[in-house]
Amino acid sequence: MNSYAQKRGFLATLWDYLTTVDHKKIAILYLVAGGFFFVLGGIEALLIRVQLAVPNNDFMSADMFNQVMTMHGTTMIFLAAMPLLFALMNAVLPLQIGARDVAFPFINALGFWLFLFGGIFLNLSWFLGGAPDAGWTSYASLSLASEGKRIDFYTLGLQISGFGTLMAGINFIVTIINMRTTGMTYMRMPMFTWTTFVACSLILFAFPPLTISIFFLIFDRLFGAQFFNVDMGGNTIIWEHLFWIFGHPEVYILVLPAFGIFSEVISTFSRKRLFGYASMVFATVLIGFLGFMVWAHHMFTTGLGPIANAIFAVATMAIAVPTGIKIFNWLLTMWGGSIKLTTPMLYAVAFIPSFVIGGVTGIMNAASVADYQYHDTYFVVGHFHYVILGGVVFAVLAGLHFYWPKMFGTMLNETLGKITFWLFLIGFHLTFFVQHFLGLMGMPRRTFTFLEGQGLETGNYISSIGSVLMAVASVILVINIIITSVKNKKVGNDPWGDGRTLEWSISSPPPYYNFKQLPLVRSIDAYWHEKMEGRKEMPPAEPLGDIHMPNPSFIPFMISFGLFIAAFGAMYRPDYSWGLPVLIGGLVITFGSMLVRSLKDDLGTYIKKEELDDDKGVKA
Amino acid sequence: MQIQEKMTFETWPAVPEKETLEGRNKFLGFWLFLGGETVLFATLFATYLALKDKVPGPDHPLAQDLYSMPLVFVMTMLLLTSSLTSVYAIYHMKNFNFKKMRFWFIITVLLGLGFLGCEIYEFNHYVHDYNHTFSSSAFGSAFYTLVGFHGAHVIFGLCWITALVVRNWRRGLSLYNAPKFYVASLYWHFIDVVWVFIFSVVYLMGMVG
Numbered sequence: 001m002n003s004y005a006q007k008r009g010f011l012a013t014l015w016d017y018l019t020t021v022d023h024k025k026i027a028i029l030y031l032v033a034g035g036f037f038f039v040l041g042g043i044e045a046l047l048i049r050v051q052l053a054v055p056n057n058d059f060m061s062a063d064m065f066n067q068v069m070t071m072h073g074t075t076m077i078f079l080a081a082m083p084l085l086f087a088l089m090n091a092v093l094p095l096q097i098g099a100r101d102v103a104f105p106f107i108n109a110l111g112f113w114l115f116l117f118g119g120i121f122l123n124l125s126w127f128l129g130g131a132p133d134a135g136w137t138s139y140a141s142l143s144l145a146s147e148g149k150r151i152d153f154y155t156l157g158l159q160i161s162g163f164g165t166l167m168a169g170i171n172f173i174v175t176i177i178n179m180r181t182t183g184m185t186y187m188r189m190p191m192f193t194w195t196t197f198v199a200c201s202l203i204l205f206a207f208p209p210l211t212i213s214i215f216f217l218i219f220d221r222l223f224g225a226q227f228f229n230v231d232m233g234g235n236t237i238i239w240e241h242l243f244w245i246f247g248h249p250e251v252y253i254l255v256l257p258a259f260g261i262f263s264e265v266i267s268t269f270s271r272k273r274l275f276g277y278a279s280m281v282f283a284t285v286l287i288g289f290l291g292f293m294v295w296a297h298h299m300f301t302t303g304l305g306p307i308a309n310a311i312f313a314v315a316t317m318a319i320a321v322p323t324g325i326k327i328f329n330w331l332l333t334m335w336g337g338s339i340k341l342t343t344p345m346l347y348a349v350a351f352i353p354s355f356v357i358g359g360v361t362g363i364m365n366a367a368s369v370a371d372y373q374y375h376d377t378y379f380v381v382g383h384f385h386y387v388i389l390g391g392v393v394f395a396v397l398a399g400l401h402f403y404w405p406k407m408f409g410t411m412l413n414e415t416l417g418k419i420t421f422w423l424f425l426i427g428f429h430l431t432f433f434v435q436h437f438l439g440l441m442g443m444p445r446r447t448f449t450f451l452e453g454q455g456l457e458t459g460n461y462i463s464s465i466g467s468v469l470m471a472v473a474s475v476i477l478v479i480n481i482i483i484t485s486v487k488n489k490k491v492g493n494d495p496w497g498d499g500r501t502l503e504w505s506i507s508s509p510p511p512y513y514n515f516k517q518l519p520l521v522r523s524i525d526a527y528w529h530e531k532m533e534g535r536k537e538m539p540p541a542e543p544l545g546d547i548h549m550p551n552p553s554f555i556p557f558m559i560s561f562g563l564f565i566a567a568f569g570a571m572y573r574p575d576y577s578w579g580l581p582v583l584i585g586g587l588v589i590t591f592g593s594m595l596v597r598s599l600k601d602d603l604g605t606y607i608k609k610e611e612l613d614d615d616k617g618v619k620a
Numbered sequence: 621m622q623i624q625e626k627m628t629f630e631t632w633p634a635v636p637e638k639e640t641l642e643g644r645n646k647f648l649g650f651w652l653f654l655g656g657e658t659v660l661f662a663t664l665f666a667t668y669l670a671l672k673d674k675v676p677g678p679d680h681p682l683a684q685d686l687y688s689m690p691l692v693f694v695m696t697m698l699l700l701t702s703s704l705t706s707v708y709a710i711y712h713m714k715n716f717n718f719k720k721m722r723f724w725f726i727i728t729v730l731l732g733l734g735f736l737g738c739e740i741y742e743f744n745h746y747v748h749d750y751n752h753t754f755s756s757s758a759f760g761s762a763f764y765t766l767v768g769f770h771g772a773h774v775i776f777g778l779c780w781i782t783a784l785v786v787r788n789w790r791r792g793l794s795l796y797n798a799p800k801f802y803v804a805s806l807y808w809h810f811i812d813v814v815w816v817f818i819f820s821v822v823y824l825m826g827m828v829g
Contacts, residue, residue, distance in 0.1 A: 103645040166656060174649040178641070204652055208660035215765070216667070225754055225761035227667070233674030233758035238667055245663075598780075599787050601796065 019552040021105035022512055026112050027090035027407060033116050034083030039474070040123070041075035044068050046471055049431070053464035055452040065448035066133035067150070071123075073136030074154065077250070078161055079119040081392050085257045086111075086168055088399045089196050091407045093172065095503035096190045098181030098521060098541075100514045103174035104167075105550040106597070111168035113560035118161025121567055125153035135446060137247070140228035140239035143217060149571055155218045156567035160560070162207055162214070169203030172196055181502075182541035183521035187281070190501045190525075191267075191274060194281050195260030198288040199253045205292070206249035213242035222570055240302060244295035252291040254388065256284060258395030259326060262348045265398050266330050268498050269345035270337025273525055276329040283322035283329075290319045300368045301375045309368040316366035323359060327352060342496070343417035347398035350425050351390060358386030361436065376446075379439025385432045397424070397477070405495040409508045410488050416480040420473045427469025434459040500528040505538045513547045516612055547607040555597050562589030627794060632716040637802035639795050646799045654810050661814050664766040665821055671762035672826070680757050681750045683826035692823045695738045696815065702731035703812040706805045713801055718792045721801070725785050728808065732778045739771050763822070770818055773811050780804050 017025060047068050051060045060068065094102055102108050125131040132154035134142040143151045176197045180189070189197075216239070219225035226232035228239055267274040274280060296304060296312040330352060339345070361383040365371050374380055397420075404412045438459045443450060450456045494504040502519055503510075505527045519538035523529035530538055566586025573579030625631075633639045638647055673682045709724035743764070746752040754764045781804050788797050 104649060107649075170649050170652050170656070173652055174645050178645050178648060204656045205659050208656050209663045212660055212663040212667070216761075219754075219761065219765065223754070225765070226756075226758045227671070227761050227765075229758065232676045232756075233671065234761075235670060235674070235758065238670055242663060242667075595783060598783055598800075603796065 016552070018557055019109075019554045021109045021550050021552055021556075023090045023094050023102050023105065023108060024407070024509060024512070026108055027087045029112050029116075030083045030087035030090060031407075033112075033119070034080055034087055037075050037079035037119055038084065041072050041080050042471065042474060044072035044075065046467055048072060049464040049467040051448065052450070052460050054461070055450050055457055057449055060448065062448040063130075063133065066135075066446075067131040069446055069448075070132045070135050070138075070154075071126075074122065074132065074158070075119075076388075077136060077254075078158060079115070079122070081254050081388070081396070082165060083115055084396045085199075085254065085392070086115075088192075088261065088396070088403060089172060089257065092403055092503055093193055093196055094175065094179070095406070095506065095510060095514060096193050096501050097176060097179060097184050098502050098515060098519045099175065099179035100518070100547065101179075101550065102171055103178055104171045106553055106556060106602075107167045107171050109553070110556035110559060111164040111171065113556045114164025114167070114563070115161045117560045117564040118157045118159070118164065121160060121564055122153055122157030125150060125157075128153075137243055138217070138239075139243075140217065140220075140236040144220060144228055144236075151217070152221060152571045155214050155221070156571060159211065159214050159218070160563050160567060162211055163563075164560070165203055166207045166211075169200040169207070172200040173204065176200075181515075181518045181521060184526075185521075187278065188521055188524045188526070190260075191263035191277070191280060191284075192257065192260035195256040195258075195263075195284050198284050199256040202249045202253045202256075202288055202291060206246045206253065209242045210246035213239055213246070216242075218570070222574060237302060240299055241295070244298045245292075247298065248295040249288075249291045251384075251387070252287055255391045256287065258392045259284070261395040261399040261402070262330065262351055263333075264501070265344045265348045265402055266333050267525075268402075268496060268500055269340045269342055269348075270334045271340070271498050272333055272337040273528075274329070275332040275335075276325070277524060279325055280329055283325040286322040287319060290315065290322070294319065297366055297368070297371075300371045313366050313368040317363055320359060320363055327356060340498070342401075343412070343414055343421055344398040344402040346418065346421045347394045347401075350421070351394045351398075354386060354390030354394065354425075354428070357433075358383060358390050361386065374439060376444055377439035378435045378443045378445055381445050382432050382435035382439060385435070389428055389432070397421075402496075403503075404484075405491050405508045406503055407509060408485070409490050410484055411491055411495055412484050413480050416476055416483070420477045420480065423469050423473035423476065427466045427471075427473060430466025430469060431463050432466070434462050438463075494527075500525040502526055502538065505530075513549060513607060513612075517544055518542050544609055544612065546609055547612065548604050549607060550604045551602055553597075553602070555593050558593040559590050559597075562586045562591075562593060565589060625795065627716065629716045632793070633795075634714070636714065636793070636795060636798040638799075640799075643795065643799035646803055650803045650806055654806065657810065661766075661769070661817070664762075664769055665817065668762045668766045668822065671758045674759050675757040680759075681746075681752050682759070683822075686746055686750060686752060687823050687826050689823075689827065691738060691742055692819065695735050695742075696819050698731050698735040698738065699812055699815050702728045702735070703809055705731065706808045710802060710805050713793065713798060716793055718788075721793070722785055722789070725781055725801075729778055729781055729785075732774055732781075732808075736771065736774055736778070739767070739774075743768075767818060767822065770811065770814055773807075773814070777804070777808050777811055780807065 017029060020026060020029075047060065048065070051057050051065055090102075090108070094100070122132075129148050130150050132138065132143075132146075132150045134146050134151060134154070138151065138154055143154075176189070176193060216225070216227040220227050220229065220234075226234045228234045228236045230236065263274055263280065294312055294316045296308060297316045300309050300312075330348075334349075341349070361379070365374055365380065365383060401412050401417050404410070438456055439445075441455055441459075443456050443460075450460070491508055493499075493507055495508060496504075499505070502521070505519065506515060517540035519526065520541035522539070527538065530536075563586060566583050566589075569579050569581070569583025569586055571579070573583055636643075638644050675682065705724045705728045709721045709728060712718075712720035712724065752760050752763075754760055784797070784800055784804055791797070
């Protein structure tokens with residue numbers, strides 16, 4: 001253990017987290033930062049619903065509404081949903097495959113700091129002349145027309161956090177391929193590991209197009225390029241294509257890990273092996289593959305022509321097949337199982353019908369001819385909120401309750417958890433179900449107000465009430481977290497009693513080196529298998545020996561901080577003379593820190609065997 | 621095998637870059653990174669093809685007016701040769717011959733600098749003699765972004781290899797730095813492959829089509 005962690009002063013703890021490369025601590029960092037942005041995005045959602053609660057409302061101006069609406073979408077996708085999933089991946093994935101750490105602990109930390117600085121940069125726009133206002137898709141024709149620095153906050157902020165996501169993705173792929181323990185073959189990997197693997201592969205191939213299209217927009221707005229300027233030969237449709245070549249796989253980047261969490265939860269609380277494991281793996285990979293073939297279904301009304309539309313419509317509908325396989329597998333896992341309706345299980349059970357509704361409206365949108373009717377209406381808003389809330393947010397909430405004891409060593413209160421669940425479920429359906437009908441009645445998406453007497457009042461009012469219920473549910477969740485943390489009643493290795501996979505075979509929270517001896521995996525659901533054979537612990541795959549651990553490092557913070565500074569320089573360079581030196585200075589900090597990292601040998605440290613022997617009630 | 625161990629010609633493994641877990645992780649992680657880079661350049665190529673010769677008026681130069689084969693041929697030869705010399709360097713790395721590896725990496729850097737010089741001359745030539753600039757047309761933006769991204773990769777690669785060679789000047793080879801050299805040479809080959817596509821898609825197609 002490094003010397004800083006042993007003194008528990010506030011500054012020492014802060015420094016510990018600023019320099020940590022331990023995946024379990026990085027998970028907590030992701031959870032705190034992602035949770036903060038989730039609250040921020042939630043407040044923005046509430047503001048939207050307040051404005052739309054009654055017709056002709058003047059709670060917000062149209063300009064303000066555009067900013068709030070844009071920031072709600074951008075924050076929720078990039079700064080809340082993905083980091084919260086990364087939190088669960090970091091917390092659980094190395095444990096699930098029986099690894100002591102991730103493949104690149106340093107890059108893991110770098111990924112987090114890049115995300116955080118990008119997110120902070122984006123949100124500073126509120127205080128520095130207004131937030132981005134061209135929608136989360138930031139179509140070039142809108143974003144080039146936006147005045148001031150608003151869109152530059154979007155491009156530069158997302159660019160920085162996007163680098164972080166890419167690195168986190170590569171790190172997890174290598175971890176899964178190289179760091180599995182003895183006997184953990186690919187077809188014995190837990191479903192959450194599998195879905196993370198596929199989602200991270202999607203990150204690897206989907207984020208570069210976003211990086212490039214954001215570069216184009218940065219160059220156009222700040223450095224005089226003409227990519228999207230039609231007068232100079234540019235073409236705004238290029239942005240649409242590149243954005244959605246990223247944007248559609250992004251949906252699967254979010255929802256595949258969610259599927260993984262539900263697979264774990266359903267299997268655990270049905271106390272049955274996951275039905276059709278091999279077909280689950282196959283369906284996951286197939287969804288990942290098809291996810292790259294369907295981006296133009298976001299552009300049916302752009303005018304690509306009937307042949308392109310038909311191809312993309314059919315490809316989109318094809319994704320319903322592997323998704324359907326998954327739905328049936330979950331149902332059949334529960335079938336005949338000995339079901340325990342814990343809080344995570346409630347989310348999982350509620351997820352199935354909610355997500356199916358989102359899937360069915362997805363197929364409706366995929367019918368390109370009908371889509372001309374739905375496009376840019378509240379029908380689409382209803383659709384993707386069913387998929388993303390009903391899929392991803394339910395999964396994050398289920399995962400939080402499920403893995404909370406593994407992350408913090410104490411259980412969230414089940415009663416409060418169930419109250420949260422019911423309020424959230426009812427609020428969710430109340431908010432978004434009516435939006436389908438509002439859309440079909442012609443209410444356009446991203447509209448800041450509507451007139452009386454067009455039949456839109458009741459639906460919008462119901463929708464706003466629903467959003468309040470979700471807000472109350474979130475407050476109760478926070479209260480639950482506070483109460484639980486104050487009580488801090490410690491739990492054992494397997495607090496749910498039905499743990500199936502390796503993470504439940506070690507203490508909660510795990511020691512900082514995870515496994516004293518790497519476990520030997522002899523079956524799928526390795527820990528459950530050993531329990532069924534009458535053992536209490538995993539058999540070891542190696543003799544007790546020295547453990548190699550990486551050194552903590554402040555460099556990830558500095559690399560990210562340099563880019564944060566450089567982004568300000570790039571943004572103000574056209575207006576102020578100090579812009580260019582600041583841009584260069586920031587890049588010098590970043591590349592200088594990278595150089596230091598490259599030149600300074602970092603061989604890590606060893607925990608000696610003797611130290612492990614006296615480590616009984618290990619604390620990370 | 622321990623990472624700090626002092627190696628000799630006899631104990632040097634056949635595949636030193638993959639001997640340690642750190643090395644294997646680096647090897648795989650870097651290949652994946654190059655996968656992402658491939659998509660990045662594919663995106664740039666697609667944009668270039670979409671915006672090729674898209675200019676505001678008839679007096680703006682087009683691809684056919686700009687490119688000249690002799691210069692691009694020299695650049696291609698310089699870069700392809702530098703890829704070959706980096707293969708020599710890795711060959712000597714595998715044979716635990718640090719001095720020869722160092723020598724061939726220095727040659728690689730010099731060839732890369734030659735390429736970079738030609739590219740700077742080329743850009744300068746287009747800007748001052750043809751008024752073909754980053755801002756003059758969508759064609760110009762796409763051209764300079766694609767070729768410039770490649771050029772930036774060359775600069776980064778040169779700094780990287782130089783830093784490695786200077787850092788390890790007196791230290792010789794170890795299982796700690798062998799993967800670093802290997803990965804840097806992989807990066808250099810990738811830059812070379814991208815150039816082959818730039819040569820074909822930008823210059824050859826630009827002069828014929």
